[in-house]
Amino acid sequence: MKLRPSLALLLALAVTGAGVHAQSAADLAGDNAPRKYSTLPLTPTTTQAQAAQLSARFLTRFHYDAQPLDDAMSRKIYKAYLESLDGEKVFFTQADLAKFEPLRTQMDDAIWNQDLTGPFSMFNFYVQRAIERMTFARGLLAKGFDFTGNETYNYDRKNAAWPKDQAELDTLWRERTMNDWLRLKLAGKPDDEIRKTLDKRYAGYIDRVKQLDGEDAFQSFMNAYAESTDPHTDYLGPRAAENFDISMKLSLEGIGAVLQARDEYTAIREVVPAGPAAKSGKVHVGDRIVAIGEGETGPMVDVIGWRLDDVVKHIRGKKNTTVRLEILPADAGVDGKHEMISLVRQKVSIEEQAAKKKVIEVKDAGVTRKIGVIDLPSFYSDFGARREGDKDFKSATRDVAKLLTELKAEGVEAIVVDLRNNGGGSLAEANELTGLFIDQGPVVQVRDARGEVQVQGDDDPGMTWSGPLAVLVNRGSASASEIFAAAIQDYGRGLIIGQPTFGKGTVQNLVDLDRFTRNNSEKPQFGELKMTIQEFFRITGGSTQLRGVTPDIQFPKNGDEKDFGESTYDNALPWTQIQSADYKPVANLKAYLAPLQAKHDARTATAPGWKLMLDELAQYKKMRDNTTISLNFAQRQTERKEQDAIQADFRARHKAIDGDVDGQDDVASDDGLNANERSLKAELKQEKDAKKAADPQLEETAHILSDAVGLIKGDGKLAAEVLPYGGRYSSTSTAAAAAADKPQQAPAAH
Incomplete structure (x- = not known):
């Protein structure tokens, strides 16, 4: 899964890039002068022109849905590139677009002829406009603003038209700057402090724009081309790769x-x-x-x-x-x-990004049950270390297998695999991870551009965990997460709980462009293509493309599906179906799905935490749908007091439910600051406190599994129907599990 890039992301890298670890290793020997950023205008290099043409040769021949690079594709690239540069339509005017118009059908020629002058001219114009706009905003600060009028500001400009001319652009930026000032004023900041804060903010933005270099320009243009073929194909420059x-x-x-x-x-x-x-x-x-x-x-x-x-x-x-x-x-x-x-x-x-575990104790009717939780942020794998025979290579499956063994030793009676916001990763890891929970059989079907279908599955006998299982998903669960969840659902191996998933049903492969050039340097120069080469299908034959995985027990949606998910992409591949693979479900979860749903409905109907979650969700949707705000101080102050009262009520309810939690009373209204303008210490504390907050969806999933365990233990016939191996499983220890289950797989097998 990925989101469409924009220049805002490039700028964010310079503002808040929390990367341990961004960008290639380099030697400072000889680099004893201060860093000098590229002089404008930026110009493409010969290497970049060659990389663009080489990328086109791959995309037009080997992409799963290969499309010619012609005038029709040029129009798509132009549109995507323009949106990446000015998606909010706050820098260019319609008059500017008229100047760009000849380039609309010349993007293909720029790539084939290895002449990127046109695309770079657009990027340079963006840089010029961005500096001009921020300079204009700084100039407005001296006089201040009158907040007694009836002006409004529409801050959601995704579907807005580009300003007609310079005058309309100036009006837009005056409203933007007014809103920045008003937010700080509502937070109680005096005018002198507001003026100083905003001047520093806008000056910093100008500095960061000036630091954009040729690699940023090329990366942005090439992603516009790559994503015009399909939403999940990317070009990765050396830094991004x-x-x-x-x-x-x-x-x-x-x-x-x-x-x-x-x-x-x-x-x-x-x-x-x-x-x-x-x-x-x-x-x-x-x-x-x-x-x-x-x-x-x-x-x-x-x-x-x-x-x-x-x-x-x-x-x-x-x-x-x-x-x-x-x-x-x-x-x-x-x-x-x-x-x-x-x-x-x-x-x-x-x-921080590796699999983690914890145990939730569910108390109900005098019975306490331990439910194990495995939080998996991504399907990661160190392919290089694995190829080199490193016995300690990093792998999601190996880590999860180890955690499962530890949870069994702790006596858990059921397992939740939390895949919320897991955007995917390695297809092989999704396949192997599924093997921890099934005996043997197909996991996923993969079709290539020639229409040939390959079935991938688990060939190793035994399960690491054969007891009650749930997979918790949401709209952010995509790709490899959907492969795993779909296989668990199709086998009847576990309950899928949460929200419908993202709907990404395609497979990407990395193409190292340096391998196909005469680059004799150890330093990568041409970058990589993350190119869609296959589509995957459930073992039932249906694709997860567009439709995703529908949970057995659904939690409330947050409304973001209109803006987030495969169905929001104009060029997403259609849903298709192929023949079912040869597989046999290991259990029939429908046998107890109705009573579990009934217990869930009854519990959440009266649960204070669940009701609070629904109220916060409703408030979020209301605020998100309101994209126009007043620039009148009195009106905004009234609205702010109303919002403060709502948030205070939410905090009081949280405190009544969760008890005293650090930072619970420290949550403030909008302070008008950007993230990098706040105290780092305060920011880290807020993040730490957020991690301590109650998670009603995870807690309810644990309750559902506890209900399942209760039903299974009370009815041997039901246990035989909803669990593999006729319902025989152990949760007390690894040794007991080995006696009750088939032979377990060693973690190294995955």
Whole structure:
């Protein structure tokens, strides 16, 4: 699953990029001058022109739905590129678009002729316009604004028209700037402070726009082409390709610190446990990196004002090499004493994105049952380490198998696999993970561009967990998550609970473009294509494309399905069906689905936490659907008081249900600030408190499973119908499970 990119994402990278770990390793030797960003206008390189043409050769020949790169495709690329540059329609005017019009049918020629002048001219014009608009906004701050009129501001401009001319554009930006000022005024900030905050904000935006480089321009244009073929094909430049690789293997070679841009500094947002930074005891959250030196004696390079990804690529490097950091401690002022820290880079695991477990104790009618929960953020796999024979290679399936064994030892009676907002990952991992919960058989069918269908499945006998199972999903569960959930549902192996899933039914493969060039450098230059090459189907024959997986027990939708999901893409592939695979369901969950639904309905009808969730959801939908706001201070103040009262009521109800939770009373109204303008300490505390908040959907899923266990234990005939192996399973220990179940698979088998 992925969302369409925009230049806002590129800018966000420089503002809040919380990446431990963004961008390629680089050597600072010889780079002893301050970083100089590209001089405008940006110009394409020969390598980029070659990469564009090479990408086109792959996309027009080997894509699952290969389409010619002609004038028709050029129009699609133009539209997608324009939306990526100015999706909110706040930079270009209709007069500007008239100047771009000849390019509408020339994008194909630009790629085939290796002449990217046209696409780059559009990007350069965007940069120029962005700087002009922010400069205009800064100029409005001196006089301030009159908030006694009846003006309104429509902040949702996805479906708006581009402004007709400069005058209409100026009006739009005056309203935007007024709203920024009004938000701070409503938060109680005096005019002088508001003026200073906004001037700094807009100046910072200008600086970040000026830091956009040729790789940003090329990445944006090539993604417009890639995504015009289908929503899930991407071009990954060298920087983006390395980030994708890290997200799959959950490891990198560096110092083990999450970095974030704060003002002109790069700050330490998180210190990764067991990493070099943590072991040194000298790196702390909030510390600011002032300069970086490569090796024991390399020159120190000042990095104040740098883009986040440029800072990170210099910190990252090969294992067992040294990097020196000049640090301004978190508790020191800007004139505080700097500290020098020398760290040896090592392989760092990103455990935050790995599978985790916990146990929920459900108490009902005097009975307490332990329900195990496995939270899986993605289907990750370190393909390189696996190929090289590393016995400790990172794998979602291996991690989950280990957690299942631990949960069984803790005596859980049922398992929830939480796949909410799991956007997918490795197809092989989805297949192998399913094998932990079924004996043997097909898991997914895959059809290629030639129409040939391959059945993939689990060939290893035995299950790691054969007891009651639920898979919790939502609209953010996509791709590999849908393969797993669909197979569990089709086998009757477990309950699917939650909201209908995303609906992504296609398979992508990475094409390393450097392998098909004469690039003799060790440094990647041409990037990668993440290209759709196949479509997957359930073992029943139906596709998850567009339709996703429909839960057996559905939770309330949040309304985002209108804007989020495969069905929202104009060029999504249609739903299709093929022949069913040869498989046999292992159980019939319909035998107890009706009583479980009835118990769920009865419980949630009176549960205070569930009612609170529904009320908060209704309020969210109401606020989201209201896209026009008043610029009158008195009216906004009245509306704010109403919202504050609603939120205060929600907080009081949370407190009554959950008890005293840290930060529960600290949740404030809109403070008018952007994320990077707040205190890092306060921001981290808020995130920590949010993780402690009650999760009514997960709690209710645990209750449903507890109901299932109760029904199974009370009716042997029912147990034989809804569980594999005639209902024989154990939850007390690994040894007991081995006696009751078929032989378990070793984690290494997955």
